[in-house]
Amino acid sequence: MPFERPEIIRPPSEHASYYLPLTSGCSNNTCGFCAFSFTHLGIRDLEEVKQEIDAMSLYMNHRVGVNGQPDIVYLILRRWDGRKVFLQDGDALVYPYAKLVEALQYLNGKFPNLERIASYATPQDILRRTVDELRALKDLKLGILYMGVESGDDEVLARIKKGATHEEMVEAAHKVKEAGILLSVTVILGLGGVKDSKRHASECARILAEMDPDYAGALTLTLIPGTPLYQEWEKGEFELITPFDSLQELRYIVGNASFSNCFFSSMHASNYFAIRGTLPADKNKMLRQLDTILASKDPALLRPEFLRGL
Numbered sequence: 001m002p003f004e005r006p007e008i009i010r011p012p013s014e015h016a017s018y019y020l021p022l023t024s025g026c027s028n029n030t031c032g033f034c035a036f037s038f039t040h041l042g043i044r045d046l047e048e049v050k051q052e053i054d055a056m057s058l059y060m061n062h063r064v065g066v067n068g069q070p071d072i073v074y075l076i077l078r079r080w081d082g083r084k085v086f087l088q089d090g091d092a093l094v095y096p097y098a099k100l101v102e103a104l105q106y107l108n109g110k111f112p113n114l115e116r117i118a119s120y121a122t123p124q125d126i127l128r129r130t131v132d133e134l135r136a137l138k139d140l141k142l143g144i145l146y147m148g149v150e151s152g153d154d155e156v157l158a159r160i161k162k163g164a165t166h167e168e169m170v171e172a173a174h175k176v177k178e179a180g181i182l183l184s185v186t187v188i189l190g191l192g193g194v195k196d197s198k199r200h201a202s203e204c205a206r207i208l209a210e211m212d213p214d215y216a217g218a219l220t221l222t223l224i225p226g227t228p229l230y231q232e233w234e235k236g237e238f239e240l241i242t243p244f245d246s247l248q249e250l251r252y253i254v255g256n257a258s259f260s261n262c263f264f265s266s267m268h269a270s271n272y273f274a275i276r277g278t279l280p281a282d283k284n285k286m287l288r289q290l291d292t293i294l295a296s297k298d299p300a301l302l303r304p305e306f307l308r309g310l
C-alpha cells in the first residue's frame with residue numbers, strides 16, 4: 001500500500017517545527033477515545049524519507065523546489081527556521097530502529113545545525129528500546145519524547161485499551177530520563193467519567209509524581225463521534241463529568257503530584273480553564289487560580305464549548 005502522508009497533529013510546542021512523516025496512524029490503535037483508534041499503522045519507506053530530506057535541504061539552501069514533493073512540504077518550509085523537526089505520526093518511535101537511526105543520521109548530515117528532533121512515543125515503543133539505544137537517538141538530537149499517559153489508574157487504562165499499565169508507563173518514563181531525553185506527558189481530565197473521577201485524579205497525581213517528567217499537560221476529554229468511548233456514552237455506559245468537575249480533578253493533580261521541576265499546563269484547547277506554571281515553584285499560585293474559579297462557579301469564566309478543540 002502506498003504511504004499516505006498524515007494530517008498534521010502535533011504538540012503545541014512543536015508549532016515552529018518541520019513535520020517529517022516516518023509513519024502514519026499509530027501502532028497502538030486501540031485507545032477508545034482517540035481518533036487514531038482502528039487506523040492502520042503505515043511505515044514510510046526510508047528512501048522516500050531521504051528524498052524529502054533532500055528536498056528540504058535543496059529548498060533551505062538554494063530555494064529550489066523538486067518535482068514530486070507535495071505542496072505541503074513547501075508550505076512548511078516557507079515558514080521553517082531550520083531549528084526543529086517533529087517526526088510524524090502518532091508514535092514515530094515505532095519506526096524500525098536501524099532505519100530510524102539512518103533517517104536521523106541523514107537528517108543531521110543535511111542539517112548539521114538542527115537543534116532538536118521530537119516525536120510522539122507510546123510506552124510500548126520506549127520499553128522496546130534499551131537505554132543505550134535511546135541514548136544513541138539522543139546523540140542524533142532526538143531531544144524530546146511526547147507520551148500520552150491519559151490516566152494513572154489501571155482500571156481506566158484497561159477500559160480505554162491503552163495497552164500499558166501504570167507501572168509500565170513509569171518504567172518507560174524512567175528510561176527516557178535515564179537516556180537524557182526530555183519527557184513530556186499528558187493526562188486527560190474526565191477520562192474516568194463520573195464513576196471513577198476521584199480515583200482517576202488521584203492515580204494521575206501519583207503517576208505524574210512517579211514519572212517526574214520535564215513537562216506535563218492536562219487535556220480534557222472530548223468525545224469523538226465513532227470512537228468506542230463515544231458509543232459507550234451514547235448507550236449510557238459512560239457518563240461525562242461537568243466542566244467544573246474537570247477543574248476539581250485538575251486541582252487535585254496540581255495539589256498532589258510532586259515534581260522536582262516540571263512545567264505544568266492546561267493550555268491545550270480542549271480545557272475549560274488554562275493554568276500554567278513550574279511545579280513546585282508556582283503551586284500555590286496555580287491552586288489559588290483554581291480555587292477562585294471553583295468558588296465562583298461562574299460558567300462565563302470557562303472556555304465555551306464551541307471554542308474547545310481536540
Ligand code: SF4
Pocket residue numbers: 026027028029030031034035036037090091122148162
Ligand atoms: S497510543 Fe496515543 S495516538 Fe495511539 S491510539 Fe492511543 S491515544 Fe491514540
